[in-house]
Amino acid sequence: MRSFSLLLTTTRLVAAAPQLFGGSGLSGGLSSLFGGLGGSSGGLGSLGGSSGGLGGLGGSSSSSSGGGGGGDDMAGMDMGSSGSSGGMDGMDMGGSGSSGAAPTTDGPLPEGAFIEKSLETTKVPGTQIVEMKYGPYSIGPMGMLENRIDANVKVPCTNCFITGIQADLYDDSGKSVNIDQGAWLHHMVLSLMGLGNKDLVCPVMIGTQRIFASGNERTPVRINGKYKYGIKVGAGDSMMLLYDLVNDLDKKRNYYIVMKYETTTDREYKAVSMAWLDVTGNCGTSSVKPRNGQYDLQNSGWTSSVSGRLLSATGHVHDGGKVVKLYKNGEVICTSDQIYGRRVGYTEGQDAMNPGLTHISDTTSCIDFGDVRSGDKLKIVATYDTEAHALNKMMDGEEQEIMGISQVYIGS
Numbered sequence: 207m208r209s210f211s212l213l214l215t216t217t218r219l220v221a222a223a224p225q226l227f228g229g230s231g232l233s234g235g236l237s238s239l240f241g242g243l244g245g246s247s248g249g250l251g252s253l254g255g256s257s258g259g260l261g262g263l264g265g266s267s268s269s270s271s272g273g274g275g276g277g278d279d280m281a282g283m284d285m286g287s288s289g290s291s292g293g294m295d296g297m298d299m300g301g302s303g304s305s306g307a308a309p310t311t312d313g314p315l316p317e318g319a320f321i322e323k324s325l326e327t328t329k330v331p332g333t334q335i336v337e338m339k340y341g342p343y344s345i346g347p348m349g350m351l352e353n354r355i356d357a358n359v360k361v362p363c364t365n366c367f368i369t370g371i372q373a374d375l376y377d378d379s380g381k382s383v384n385i386d387q388g389a390w391l392h393h394m395v396l397s398l399m400g401l402g403n404k405d406l407v408c409p410v411m412i413g414t415q416r417i418f419a420s421g422n423e424r425t426p427v428r429i430n431g432k433y434k435y436g437i438k439v440g441a442g443d444s445m446m447l448l449y450d451l452v453n454d455l456d457k458k459r460n461y462y463i464v465m466k467y468e469t470t471t472d473r474e475y476k477a478v479s480m481a482w483l484d485v486t487g488n489c490g491t492s493s494v495k496p497r498n499g500q501y502d503l504q505n506s507g508w509t510s511s512v513s514g515r516l517l518s519a520t521g522h523v524h525d526g527g528k529v530v531k532l533y534k535n536g537e538v539i540c541t542s543d544q545i546y547g548r549r550v551g552y553t554e555g556q557d558a559m560n561p562g563l564t565h566i567s568d569t570t571s572c573i574d575f576g577d578v579r580s581g582d583k584l585k586i587v588a589t590y591d592t593e594a595h596a597l598n599k600m601m602d603g604e605e606q607e608i609m610g611i612s613q614v615y616i617g618s
């Protein structure tokens with residue numbers, strides 16, 4: 207149910223919003239917003255022609271420094287075996303395997319695990335929660351929308367700061383829907399668009415700044431838990447949504463991506479930067495060819511071009527992933543454990559392809575976890591163990607591509 211075609215994606219990106227995309231460099235950069243290059247088997251032959259900018263990026267050396275210049279490419283990826291990692295990594299909270307009984311209440315959190323709470327429950331004084339509903343996005347029976355672009359979705363505010371973000375998926379019922387109902391928010395990426403915007407780790411994305419992403423685990427991000435930082439939205443900024451949605455039911459459905467934002471116009475707030483660390487490189491395409499076994503995904507990382515507080519980070523992998531570790535100059539500074547089936551909705555129902563199978567329901571986050579100096583080396587290692595948790599399969603039985611990403615919010 208989840209196969210990618212970069213050719214289509216790239217074409218769609220450019221066709222969707224010609225006014226935004228000036229040159230091949232930009233389309234190349236944009237295709238790295240979860241573009242799905244790595245393991246794609248179809249359409250690659252045409253890739254070179256349609257995304258010259260990407261080819262240029264991928265080919266750059268692994269000595270990225272000071273503001274990036276981009277591209278530690280996938281050639282540097284280490285697919286070696288990982289050591290055994292204990293603790294709660296990859297913990298299955300839902301009664302794993304094929305018991306078939308989906309939980310009806312959320313399970314307990316593993317001891318010591320920090321999972322960011324919903325924005326409403328931790329709302330900060332002087333802010334407001336704004337809900338925006340993007341869609342409808344209509345999907346046929348047993349269908350998917352692969353890496354589609356909504357080029358101009360509504361921003362929650364202008365001349366303001368976004369201090370928290372959370373993604374959800376609704377259908378026409380007006381309620382949240384999930385895997386137990388055959389509905390996947392496979393992934394979504396929000397980017398701020400405007401002349402003044404550029405991505406921290408991939409500055410060739412001219413006019414495009416990735417600010418948030420979510421997989422189906424729908425982990426909230428809060429930036430202002432302790433200090434007054436937020437994502438600055440300028441007066442002229444617009445926002446682009448990339449989305450990838452799956453409908454496993456045998457009837458057509460309308461989906462809505464429902465975003466909750468916490469916002470403020472408090473002038474004491476300062477603008478945050480977000481470092482998108484990705485095992486496919488700073489301007490990488492995020493997708494990696496899947497394989498079975500125990501292994502790490504990593505590359506040489508990113509040399510920070512900014513100094514500031516490390517405000518928030520969480521990791522994103524696909525099923526099979528256990529943990530994403532963030533390193534600073536070789537030391538682990540954040541561990542994002544991937545928890546399977548803890549929450550209601552993350553266990554496949556009786557009519558599904560794999561009744562009783564659990565999927566990633568939570569990712570642990572790190573908040574206010576120190577600082578970073580310009581010149582520090584940040585990198586992530588994403589550990590997979592497909593014996594503990596199987597890779598996702600598409601409807602044709604092929605294994606879905608995998609990812610290793612962390613969003614690190616830095617307040618300077």
Ligand SMILES: [Cu+2]
Nearest residue numbers: 393421523609
């Ligand atoms: Cu993903």
